[in-house]
Amino acid sequence: xxxxxxxxxxxxxxxxxxxxxxxxxxxxxxxxxxxxxxxxxxxxxxxxxxxxxxxxxxxxxxxxxxxxxxxxxxxxxxxxxxxxxxxxxxxxxxxxxxxxxxxxxxxxxxxxxxxxxxxxxxxxxxxxxxxxxxxxxxxxxxxxxxxxxxxxxxxxxxxxxxxxxxxxxxxxxxxxxxxx
Numbered sequence: 001x002x003x004x005x006x007x008x009x010x011x012x013x014x015x016x017x018x019x020x021x022x023x024x025x026x027x028x029x030x031x032x033x034x035x036x037x038x039x040x041x042x043x044x045x046x047x048x049x050x051x052x053x054x055x056x057x058x059x060x061x062x063x064x065x066x067x068x069x070x071x072x073x074x075x076x077x078x079x080x081x082x083x084x085x086x087x088x089x090x091x092x093x094x095x096x097x098x099x100x101x102x103x104x105x106x107x108x109x110x111x112x113x114x115x116x117x118x119x120x121x122x123x124x125x126x127x128x129x130x131x132x133x134x135x136x137x138x139x140x141x142x143x144x145x146x147x148x149x150x151x152x153x154x155x156x157x158x159x160x161x162x163x164x165x166x167x168x169x170x171x172x173x174x175x176x177x178x179x180x
Contacts, residue, residue: 022049029055038066045074053078057086065095072098076105084111091117096126103129107136115142122148127157134160138167146173 025047028040041059044052052074059071072090075083083105090102103121106114114136121133134152137145145167152164 018047018049022047022051026052026055029059034064034066037062037064038070041067041070041074045070045077048078050078050080053080053082057083060086060090060098065097068093068095069097069101072101072105076101076108081109081111084109084113088114088117091121096124096129099124099126099129100132103132103136107132107139110140112140112142115140115144119145119148122152127155127160130155130157130160131163134163134167138163138170141171143171146171 025040025043028036031037041056044056056071056075059067062068072087075087087102087105091099093099103118118133118137122130124130134149149164149168153161155161
């Protein structure tokens, strides 16, 4: 037809390339090489294929912190509610990086089942974890988090106080909140 561009070849190649990447990353996630596993977890999140959800959930139990942290973050990039309960369990991980990564992922997913566990995380010893829990609660937007976030405004860490304030702004409140 006059005036129309011909179809661009290569769409099938892109699909095959994406499929090859998915299988390569899934294989790397199962390898004995720590660097390959954390890189695979990172890449699977960026690839955004839901077939990676179960392998990434399995990686939340990896012996290495880097793999668990990257798997948690990757799950936050994938669409779906399937990883919510495993991510909630990861909020109790020994590593603050994993706890913060799981909180971030839960905030991205936005499932209300995460509200109470995230509220408990506001008492974490690590400021990074408290800050991420506040951020996640703001993203979820459940009013149940208001009072615990108000208490966070007195936190010793300035960034935690700011995250609490921003979360309260996102959720909204019926009363005046003191400035920080």
